[in-house]
Amino acid sequence: MITTAVFDTKPYDRDHLQPAAVSGNIEWRFLEFRLTHDTVPTAKGAQAVCVFVNDQLDRACLAALADQGVKLVALRCTGFNNVDLVAAKELKLAVTRVPVYSPYAVAEHAVALLLTLNRKVHRAFNRVRELNFALNGLVGFDLHGKTAGIVGTGKIGRIVAQILRGFGMKVLASDPFPNAEWAGQHGVEYVTPAALAGRSDVVSLHLPLTPETKYLIRRETLDLMKPGAILINVSRGALIDTTALIEALKSGHLGGVALDVYEEEEGIFFEDLSGQVLQDDELARLLTFPNVLITAHQAFLTREALADIARTTVANLVALDGGRPFVEGSVLT
Numbered sequence: 200m201i202t203t204a205v206f207d208t209k210p211y212d213r214d215h216l217q218p219a220a221v222s223g224n225i226e227w228r229f230l231e232f233r234l235t236h237d238t239v240p241t242a243k244g245a246q247a248v249c250v251f252v253n254d255q256l257d258r259a260c261l262a263a264l265a266d267q268g269v270k271l272v273a274l275r276c277t278g279f280n281n282v283d284l285v286a287a288k289e290l291k292l293a294v295t296r297v298p299v300y301s302p303y304a305v306a307e308h309a310v311a312l313l314l315t316l317n318r319k320v321h322r323a324f325n326r327v328r329e330l331n332f333a334l335n336g337l338v339g340f341d342l343h344g345k346t347a348g349i350v351g352t353g354k355i356g357r358i359v360a361q362i363l364r365g366f367g368m369k370v371l372a373s374d375p376f377p378n379a380e381w382a383g384q385h386g387v388e389y390v391t392p393a394a395l396a397g398r399s400d401v402v403s404l405h406l407p408l409t410p411e412t413k414y415l416i417r418r419e420t421l422d423l424m425k426p427g428a429i430l431i432n433v434s435r436g437a438l439i440d441t442t443a444l445i446e447a448l449k450s451g452h453l454g455g456v457a458l459d460v461y462e463e464e465e466g467i468f469f470e471d472l473s474g475q476v477l478q479d480d481e482l483a484r485l486l487t488f489p490n491v492l493i494t495a496h497q498a499f500l501t502r503e504a505l506a507d508i509a510r511t512t513v514a515n516l517v518a519l520d521g522g523r524p525f526v527e528g529s530v531l532t
């Protein structure tokens with residue numbers, strides 16, 4: 200029996216993890232708060248912890264987990280920028296993630312944001328409910344014939360590119376590891392990051408957050424973008440310097456921004472704060488722009504993706520219990 204403390208549990212996590220564990224020998228301990236150094240004692244007696252994007256697995260937290268006898272940190276997400284992997288390795292803690300789950304979930308959400316923002320569906324929805332049937336201010340542009348720039352052509356970026364090709368867009372891409380065969384098949388052109396910024400009407404980010412990619416979108420890169428361009432980020436918040444983003448919106452240089460992630464989202468996204476005063480002034484400012492659309496890190500939230508996530512997580516916990524190898528591609532340490 201492997202006891203697993205699941206942090207930051209939401210009802211949809213419980214609904215998918217519980218049935219996925221039917222065949223496994225897993226005892227779940229569902230906890231609704233996040234894992235930080237301070238909350239480590241709640242994992243006492245557990246051999247594994249299951250965590251998500253905003254749990255804070257810094258060195259102190261990992262050392263305390265190892266002290267308590269935890270053997271495995273199982274991330275139920277793809278990104279792992281919130282885990283100090285060097286420390287985990289030194290502490291001999293295994294860390295796994297879910298390397299692949301429905302990339303369609305995330306890609307389709309990126310496209311949903313683009314269509315909503317461009318055609319102002321979010322504003323139209325509110326207007327019509329107020330019986331305001333006027334169309335002033337709702338003018339968008341045809342995607343057909345325009346140029347999209349996909350930054351990062353991994354699993355998700357490639358699908359976004361293919362969907363946008365289906366709309367009749369020209370698609371440019373940049374990636375340090377270009378996939379020439381795929382690009383040839385789908386009529387995608389790899390260009391330099393600067394050329395992508397300068398030529399794209401829509402720029403969509405699909406790369407991981409690393410020390411090198413932090414603030415990839417900052418004042419200088421925003422200046423390179425076409426006036427009126429739309430920026431989409433469903434990857435990680437800190438790929439964008441929010442202060443510079445707000446400046447580019449205030450000046451009117453950017454045509455619109457859709458975000459599913461935000462650099463300071465921890466403690467805000469995934470929570471119902473509707474009865475509280477929002478303390479984050481930059482998020483509050485972003486929410487005042489008519490041409491900013493924000494969802495709270497929900498791109499992964501489809502039944503298919505949740506089932507994939509639960510399956511891989513359970514397989515890794517069962518592997519730990521049986522002393523067998525973890526799911527291929529999921530091992531980080």
Ligand code: NAD
Nearest residue numbers: 278351352353354355356373374405406407433434498499
């Ligand atoms: P992936 O590993 O398949 O692809 C990432 C690609 O980015 C790779 O091809 C890599 O070479 C490229 N890359 C790395 N550095 C780059 C740079 N400087 N410029 C351009 N490209 C660069 O990853 P994926 O499955 O496609 O996921 C992409 C990101 O999406 C993840 O890292 C994660 O942060 C994010 N994500 C978000 C959600 C959500 O719910 N919002 C869900 C899943 C994943």
